[in-house]
Amino acid sequence: MTWQIWFACAAIVLAVVGLVKRYETRMVLLLAGFAMCIVGGDPMKAFQAFVKGMxxxxxxPAICSAMGFAAVVTASKCDEHLVAAVAAPLKKLGGLLIxxxxxxxFAINIAIMSAAGTAATAGATFIPLLIRAGIRPAAAAAAxxxxxxxGLLLNPGCAHDIYVAKMANMDLMAFIAWAAPYVVGLxxxxTLVNAVVGIFGFRDHKPSAEEMQGLNLGEKKEFKVSYLRAICPLVPLAVLMVAAIWFPKAGLDVVAAMLIGTLVIALVTLANPGELSKAFFKGMGSGYAQVIGLIVAAGVFTAGLQVTGAVGAFIEFLKSSNELARWGAALGPYLMAIGTGSGEAAIWAFNQAVTPHAVSFGMSPNSLGLxxxxxxQFGRTASPLAGSIIIVAGMAAANPVAVVKRLVPGMTVGVLVAALILV
Known part of the structure; x- marks a missing residue:
């Protein structure tokens, strides 16, 4: 390896140490990313990544509009009605709520496909609900x-499905039907492994009194529940699901769904539209500062890894691991996704370079490709640099490292089981 790659390895270790020590996340990622870009001889790459993230x-649009809608839900007190309507039965689930x-x-991700879009949309509704139901913020974000x-793998629009199905000479829907039991089962x-870890390991369903006070949720007030107001926070989710399933050509996205949800709240509550508008844009600004800022910093860090050649070297290692295809396909993309926050590069590299030769070492292309x-997917979900994890951590005001601590056990078991049953 070149000395630049060794420098990148050191930068990764130091960045992880900094995150564990709870130094300011964006500062840690930006410093490491800029340092790697300078050492790699392309400092402008860091600035380009910064602008690209911004x-x-x-x-x-998706994240800021989701945060804006969340602010409107809070300002209109629709969240209180929703919590009052469902918190009692949900609280009976205890840790099973996770x-x-x-x-x-996962079911929502089937329709939306984007991990970030799913996180922004589902998180705006579920994270406050879980926290108010007595789940620790980091656990709510992890859930x-x-x-x-x-989930996107069960949608016929997924590019990975199309590529592997064609390579395996399978009809697209036949490939999805074959893959569905594996995807859902894994x-x-x-999920069950992480639930056990959260319930019995972290005791996430039983936070201390001090932790609950720190959440600053205010005193619970008794009031008559308006079920019409209670369903308002769910409107964007319903709109996206209906549009994706029955009206795929309508072109409705997260932004449109959040704006429609805001309009519904205004009509149902008859609140001052000027106040709701202020709340929406204030929420958008908060979302940009808290969530997009983290994504920008993570993008600079990833650019540094690419400039030093660390990403390319890892991909080349995977390409030369044909004799260890089972574990190369499992651990290679998994570890790379954890390190970079994205599994796309490793998935495409492996499926283009190695999977076409699956038959030569006794495997089927569809199995090795999946x-x-x-x-x-498992590795990206277990990475504190992943956009979806950064989004939910920002929404819950939790440390991304604390979130992935609750995800790594299940993701690791999932990838090991996948390696054993798929090829």
Whole structure:
């Protein structure tokens, strides 16, 4: 390896140490990313990544509008009606509320496909609900973040499905029908493992009195529940699900759904529209500062890894691991996704370079291809640099490292089981 790659390895270790020690997350990622870009001989790459993160057309509108809608829900007190309507029966679930939320988010990800979009949309509703139900903030974020994995693989619009199905000479829907039991089964396994860790390890359903006071949720007030107001926070989720399933050509996205939800709240509550408008844009600003800022910093860090050659070297290692295809397809994309916050590079590299040769070492292309995809999905979900994890951590005001501590056990078990049953 070159000395630049060794420097990148050191930067990763120091960044992780800094995050564990709870230094300011954005500062740690930015410093490490800029340092690696300078050492790699392309300092401008860091600035380009910074601007790209600031203006990301996919993430910025979705996240900011979701945070704006969340602010409107709070300002209109619709969240109190929702909590009052469902908190009592949900609280009876105790720690089981964590896996239930993960599986619900997984179902939402099937329609939305984008992990970041799913996190922004589901998190705006579920995270406050879980926290008010007595779940620790980091656990609430993990419950939603854990559900942003692999749901898109059950949607025929997923690019990975299309590529692997064609390579395996399978009809697209036949490939999805074959893959669905594996995808759902592995997600359920990972979810159950994380639920056990959260309930019996972290005791996330039994926070201390000091922790509850620190959440600053205010005193619970008794009032008559308006079920019409209670369902208002769910409007964007319903709009996206209905549009994706029955009206896929309508073009409705997260932003449109959040604006429609805001309009519904205004009509149902008859609140001062000027006050709701102020709340929406204040929430958007908060979302940009708290969440987009973290994504920008993570983008600079990833750019540094690319400039030093660390990403390329890891991909080349995977390409030369044909004799260890099972574990190369599982652990390679998994570890790379954890390190970079994105599993896409590793998934595409492996499935283009190694998977076409699956038959030569006694495997089927569809099995090896799905293994690489699931490994990348599991690894991205277990990374504190992943956009979806940063989003839910920001919404819960939790440390991303604290969130992934609750996800790594299940993701690791999931990828190991996938390697054993898929190829």
């Amino acid at each position: 203006t990301n057309i996919t993430l910025v 896996p239930v939320t993960t599986l619900l988010t 939603v973040g854990g559900g942003t994995m692999a 997600v359920v396994i990972a 293994l690489a995809i699931m490994a990348g």
